[in-house]
Amino acid sequence: MFPQPDPDPKPDGRDGGESPLDDYSRVVSDVARSLTPSVAGLRVRHRGREGAGSAVVFTGDGFLLTNAHVVGTATGGQAAFADGTTTAFTTVGTDPLSDLAVVRADGPAPAPAPLGDSDALVVGQLVVAVGNPLGLAGSVTAGVVSALGRSLPTRSGSAVRIVEDVIQTDAALNPGNSGGALADWRGRVVGVNTAVAGVGVGLAVPVNATTRRIIAALMADGRVRRAYLGVVAAPVPVPAQLRERTGQQDALRVAEVVPASPADRAGLRRGDLVLAAAGTPVSHAQSLQRLMFADAIGRPLPITVLRNGAMVDVIAEPVELTAENA
Secondary structure (H helix, E strand, C coil), X not given: CCCCCCCXXXXXXXXXXXXXXXHHHHHXXXXXXXXXXXXXXXXXXXXXXXXXEEEEXXXXXXXXXXXXXXXXXXXXXXXXXXXXXXXXXXXXXXXXXXXXXXXXXXXXXXXXXXXCCHHHCCCCCEEEEEECHHHCCCEEEEXXXXXXXXXXXXXXXXXXXXXXXXXXXXXXXXXXXXXXXXXXXXXXXXXXXXXXXXXXXXXXXXCCHHHHHHHHXXXXXXXXXXXXXXXXXXXXXCCHHXXXXXXXXXXXXXXXXXXXXXXXXXXXXXXXXXXXXCCEECCCHHHHHCCCEHHHCCCCEEXXXXXXXXXXXXXECCEECCCCCC
């Protein structure tokens, strides 16, 4: 005779209480319940081919956030929501250098999902991905933040940029997840899923202060104006003696200065150690990239470098990034 099941099983093997698995499941299901209605499946046609991806509603008047590579050159397409409703959408703006795009539903859209702050994430934290992989609407997967601070190269014409602070997760992602939401345990969108780098390795563009500036520019102007300095640099540790004096751990070593660029005209040299720009310590590539928006174009930018053991101050004047100087 088969044994009868425990009428009140304790999955964790203890007397009373709830298992960690139940807590995990409750969090994931709560996020899925709140976020899934705000995530759409997109269908677009550009360059004669039909593409698909995901997008997340982030304003009450129907603006959706997605990937630039999902939208491509399309001026619009169709959005389908988890409740079965569909609507046309219009492309508001794309920014290939951040792989972000904003579109707007032409008809009614669900309530928006709240945007969070990826800068508050920690490795090992639970995250939930919601999207439309392989055309399967409202798909939910969960995992953890596997790593932070990854880099993602992007390109627009001849311009190449590194998206910094990219989130790596083991939440299962598949084609069609691009543009969908990566959320924290409270259901706040902390990333936009953008790439599958391998089995168990997904990447998401972070939602942080820099992202919000890009989104605002896309909504206002349909594009992102960027400043151009003309320097290639990589993070390195600050020399021990200077580190003890200033407390700064890392800086940027100049590997290349583009001839006739603003950096060249300002007197920056290969081998310079960039310590600060605009009075703010510089420790990684994004420290400079955060300054290279429209309000920096044509304005003096003070830069402090360590050169041959001496502190040197230079003044650069960034110009607008164009296809010619990219």
